[in-house]
Amino acid sequence: MTTPGDQSLEQQIAHWREYLRRRQAFQGSDIEELEAHLRDQLTALTETGLADDEAFLVAVKRMGSLDALSREFARAHSDRLWKQLVIGSGPADDSAPGGQAEVLVVLGLAVAAALAIKVPALFGLQIDDRDLPFYFRNAALFVLPFLTVYFVWKRGSIHSSALWLALPFAAAAVFANIFPFGTRSDTQRLTALHLPLALWLVVGYAYVRHRWFAREGRMDFVRFSGELAIYYVLIALGGFVLIAFTVMLFASIGMKADWLIGGWIVPCGAAGAVLIGSWLVEAKQSVIENMAPVLTRLFTPLFSVLLLAFLGTMAWTGSPINVERQVLIGFDLLLALVVGLVLYAASARDPHAPPDFFDGLQLVLVVSALVVDGVALAAIAARISEFGFTPNRVAALGENLILLVNLAWTAWLYARFARRRGSFAALERWQVAYLPVYAIWAAVVVIVFPPVFGYR
């Protein structure tokens, strides 16, 4: 620690305090206690005739080395190394934006979303076999507007421009409900699947606001989406346990709880959990490591091996891909997964770092996915006229092409980067720039497909 003579004692103490604050093992009150000790020591030392800065040096030296000290503190308070985040956790961090108010807003919005899903029941639309398609078509509309409101509130941009965000939701409500879908219609199922995707872009816009056109903003939204998915799965697991106990307890007194589970716990919980999960991601983003990139690191090698093994086996045995009805969707999902792995690997990567082994692995993954999909597409294309153009098949084919284009260009950029001809930032830019394409295609499926295919 430097002690230039012109630095006042108070400044030195403030410096020292800042030093302690950076260590995880110390909490506010510990630092205050240690500071009180330091000041007592300083007073005693200056009374014996030492100058301020001399006294400061001696007092700090007597306090002991910071490393040893924080090690001892960590041992006495091992729980502090586990970051805690619990609702209303007392005197946590007053400086955090939102704080108590945010908890109330989130809980309010979560309850609102949970109740919104029960509103149609007031008009005679029960969650049963007859009206279930209505709920699936509109699922995103029960939840995502509330999530958007949360982000608008959180970003503090409640003015007229925020109202524009209501427009896509209104349009979505119209397109989800004006078409005269037949029972068990394919286009209806496509709408239910694609509408949330299209509206997720609107949520993203509310999430990043004016940073939408900056690369960093959209990448943040990608990170947020991945973490939300993970938190949502965790909350859902808890929900399953809750449901299992509900069944067990009421069964033990001879009552069936089906209406409670199917009519309330599942729909309301599924809606509210989106809000709660989003809030947890927001609150935890600075507290704990992001999980999505960790999973990416774990599964990229495994999927690379799987795809290579698949290609090897196919080449060895010469057995062709058996073109069944669902096979195209399966390969779509495979490509989507590879894009996800690339995206989340990019989200956690330092764009300035030179290419390393993991980048090579990603390139292998992307290229092998391209080859696998190429083989599958060739097999399907040969027989597509035989099957005819159903809405499902056209949607699946379109998605396959979109992902294929993304991955082909990704492979090219990755190869350039690996040979040090290009930068990783170019790849990141490409991935981020491509995001709206998914949403636009989803919107096309929702808006154009039903009339074109006669609502079948």
Add this chain to the structure above:
Amino acid sequence: MDMGKDLVAASATPILLAILAEGDSYGYAIIKRVAELSGGHLQWTDGMLYPVLHRLERQGLVAAKWSTSETGRRRKYYRITKDGRTQLAAQRQQWQVVDAALRGLWMQTCPA
């Protein structure tokens, strides 16, 4: 005289509890009292006292309270609890056994 690290660590709990049994105190005063009692031989690194105190607080042997001293400085005062006194009595017996055993040995073999 350089005291062994383990011995300093082992004696910390009974010494702290015994000092607090004399009356409530705070970190800096406790350190001073220890130096005074041991004639300066028992030198603790100042900071190391606090993790030990916090551990005792967690075990419920001492209780802590923030209050303002007469000089206007905020300090965390420690007080021994009932459990602390029980623990002190137990430790005292154990140390007396060790003390008696060593004393007996040293009187016989190498009278200092």
